[in-house]
């Protein structure tokens with residue numbers, strides 16, 4: 001901020017000097033000297049006005065991005081995965097990530113209805129979300145960052161752009177009709193990184209969007225409300241459990257509590273609190289069924305002991321259920337409760 005202010009002050013004094021000496025000249029003949037900066041709707045972008053009546057965009061934030069180590073280490077540009085040596089076990093239980101510090105430092109890549117959520121879909125992991133779009137609709141960088149990957153991906157993504165961000169997150173944009181960036185480009189939030197398409201394993205024009213941390217996915221709906229375009233947090237607590245494909249934003253929003261796996265079965269299937277509640281309900285239903293009375297119609301010649309043995313119960317149980325004694329007379333045609 002301070003450096004851009006300084007820049008403006010230098011520019012202004014230069015203009016004042018040149019204005020006196022060049023007063024007689026036509027505007028288009030003036031030398032191209034920066035004269036002023038204007039703010040834009042995007043806090044990352046300013047417009048520099050030149051003395052010869054031209055202008056260009058200036059991105060003050062980009063200077064500070066370039067020096068960052070996050071854009072140099074694990075920097076792989078020909079493969080989608082960049083952190084092959086690291087594992088989920090190496091990560092802390094949770095991390096607090098700053099998503100943005102100023103309004104304009106984030107932009108929902110597209111706004112629309114999520115038609116396919118993060119989770120297991122037809123037996124496969126769906127590592128992101130899908131939003132249907134019109135062909136060639138622009139798709140925006142979610143945060144400032146640097147393009148790590150931009151090429152056709154044979155694994156199903158089609159034309160894929162991956163942008164890495166300051167906080168280590170990466171955003172993935174798949175099935176593009178065309179990329180609008182090159183590897184190594186620095187982008188601001190809202191830069192058009194490409195255009196909607198249906199390349200790769202896709203059945204219609206849509207954006208497949210993922211957010212990853214060290215190659216690991218979590219539900220992008222934890223960060224963006226795609227229907228409104230709003231971001232959910234300024235500082236996001238990324239819990240390790242979010243990397244589970246079964247862990248998604250909707251359960252978090254429904255009951256304000258994460259459905260964390262509590263146990264694992266012998267074949268490795270995880271049991272969540274939701275599963276346990278469902279089981280308890282099942283047991284309760286079965287118990288309730290057991291308590292439902294069952295009746296037997298007494299036939300002529302029946303005795304309590306014969307009825308008991310035929311129905312897998314005892315005489316004393318029959319007496320208890322029907323409020324009778326062993327010596328009570330039972331009559332054919334009457335109902336006797338046997339359960």
Ligand SMILES: [Zn+2]
Pocket residue numbers: 116126128129130207208209
């Ligand atoms: Zn998808």
